[in-house]
Each structure stands twice: as structure tokens, then as C-alpha cells.
Amino acid sequence: MLYPFVFQPIFKDRVWGGRELERLYSKKLPSGKPIGEDWEISDRPGDASVIANGPLAGRDLRWLMEHHATELLGGARPSVDGRFPLLCKILDAREKLSLQVHPPAGKAKELKGEPKTEMWFIADAAPDASLYVGLKRGVTRAEFEKKIADGSVAECFHRIPVRAGDTMFLPSGRVHAIGDGLVIFEIQQNSDTTYRVFDWNRVGLDGKPRELHVPQSLASIDFNDFEPKLVETKFSGDGKIQKRPLVHDPLFNVDAWRLNPGAEVLLKPKRLQIVAVTSGKVEAKSGDSKVILTAGQFGLIPASLDRTEILAASEAALLHVEAH
Secondary structure (H helix, E strand, O other): OOOOEEEOOEEEEEEEEEOHHHHHHOOOOOOOOOEEEEEEEOEEOOEEOEEOOOOOEOEEHHHHHHHHHHHHHOOOOOOOOOOOOEEEEEEEEOOOOOEEEOOOHHHHOOOOOOOOOEEEEEEEEOOOOEEEEEEOOOOOHHHHHHHHHHOOHHHHEEEEEOOOOOEEEEOOOOOEEEOOOEEEEEEEEOOOOOEEEEOOOOEOOOOOEOOOOHHHHHHHOOOOOEOOOOOOOOOEEOOOEEEEEEEEOOOEEEEEEEEOOOOEEEOOOOOOEEEEEEEOEEEEEEOOEEEEEEOOOEEEEOOOOOOOEEEEOOOEEEEEEEEO
16 A cells, blocks of 8 residues: 655744755745755654655645554654654754753653754755864863853854765764755754753844753753764765665664666665755655655655656656665
8 A cells, every 4th residue: 555655844943044945955945035945854743744746645744653654664663652753854054053961861851852863964065064072172061051041051062064965973972063055964863952041142034032941951851972973984886876874773774876867776775764865856656656856855665565666767866765
């Protein structure tokens, strides 16, 4: 019954957002709003992705999880509250995001939040773009708290220049912020808990300062996490198909693929997989079902499918995700 799915995007206006998703991926954005997030695969309360293709078009991911969880997930584990395990987004940061942290699994419950491990793939970057990830070497908790109080805590963060194609892994507890001028594909644990440490003294879309969560942040931050590096792996493979491992984690694996026109990749059977196209066009084909995916689209491959092929309709690049 199931087949490769594509979903209707869910757009979120953010004070730091813009209109780059329109320019890069021809997304039909709501007019007059700074769109910061495009939720491509979501099973959040009130934000369940609606199927956009095939016989089940109009149903949503919540319905799939309620009626076909075993076929959809296979051996992958749902989230703690029985939801789809991952949340997949594209972010458009025209301004810097807040300096923030997500609670680690061991502390999330007592903080009344959800853990959130994630990865960022840089899809587009301004010439001077950067990320703020981890602490500068030697920064102590006492120094960090002092600089929160005097408004200079950004000085404690490790700043990393980035360009298109770079990847950063962010386990729960790692302090971070996205700099301005970046479009990012984000694969993350299904969570929407963010504790803000500092928000650059700006106001939100309602004209008021956005809420900070300093006690929760201090309880969540890994104060031994100094100057983490970007993912340093390389591409390997033949002329038609090249692959690069990006993340290998108990929650999910992510690889980057480069495909020449006409390349065919047979996916591993009986696994929940996601294909996120970063450039070009591919076709996901399983039996009589197929769906075309263009840059900026995510395809969900249910675990129950015996044979699924990815065919490159042009030169293409994508992220291949396996949920555990």
C-alpha cells in the first residue's frame, strides 16, 4: 500500500528569515513574510506534513504513523511519544539566529523539554558566512555566566567560517547559532525544544524581546565541548556515483551523494530512508510508483518497500538519510 512519499512544505515565518527558498528552490512562499523555516517532513503536534503525491495524497504523516507505523518505520524507533523519529527542514537565515542549546537526553525530562541531536548541511552561503558552534577553548562556566550577565556571551562561542557543501554535527548539549547569509538542510531528532542563551538584543516579530532560557541553557550546555570541527570526510566512488559519509549516530545516518546524469542507485531494502535533493533532479521509483524530486524536496521511502531505485534525471546531489 505504501510508496515513496513527498509532502507539502510547512513554512514558518521567523524574525531572522528571508525569501531565499523562493529564489533557490522556487518555493511558493506566503507573501510579505520573512520565511525562516520550511518543514519538509514533520510529525509535530499541529504540524503534520500532508502527503502531496499518489493515492494517499491529502492524508498526513500523523495518519501514517497511527495506521501504518510498522510498514513505515521497519526497525527504526519512533520518538518517545510515538511520533515519527525525525524532523527535516530547510532553514533560511538572513540574520544570525539566537545563541542556543538543546537539552541532552539525560536532562531533557527534568527540564520539561525534548532532546534534540541534529546535523546541518550548508546548501548556500554568503562569502563571509559562519557558524557559532561549541565554546572557545578554555572558556569556563563561570566566565560564560559572567558574560551572559554583561551581554558579551557571544565572545565565548567558537566561530567557524563555512561555505556550500560543509556539514556540522550537533549532539544535544552543544551550544550553537547559525550565522547570517546561510541556507541549511537540517536533519534532526523529532523535537522542538530550544533554550536561548542570547538573542543579539533584538525584538521578535511582535516587537518585543524574545524569551531567553538561561537556567535551562546552563543546565543543558556541555562545558567541555571546545572548538568542534566541521565533518572532514571526502567523496569516493566511480565516475557516475560518489558518496561521502557525513553522520553516523545511534539516531540516524546521513551520507552525501553526487550523481551523474543517468546514474541509478538501488536503495537498501526494508529500511526507513529519506532522500533530500540539494541540487538537480532525481526520480524515486518503487514498483509501479515513482515520484520526481527536484532541488529543495525531500522524499520519504517507507521501510516496507522491497526495491526502490534513485535515478538521476540530471546531474544531481542529495542527502541520503537512514533512521535507526
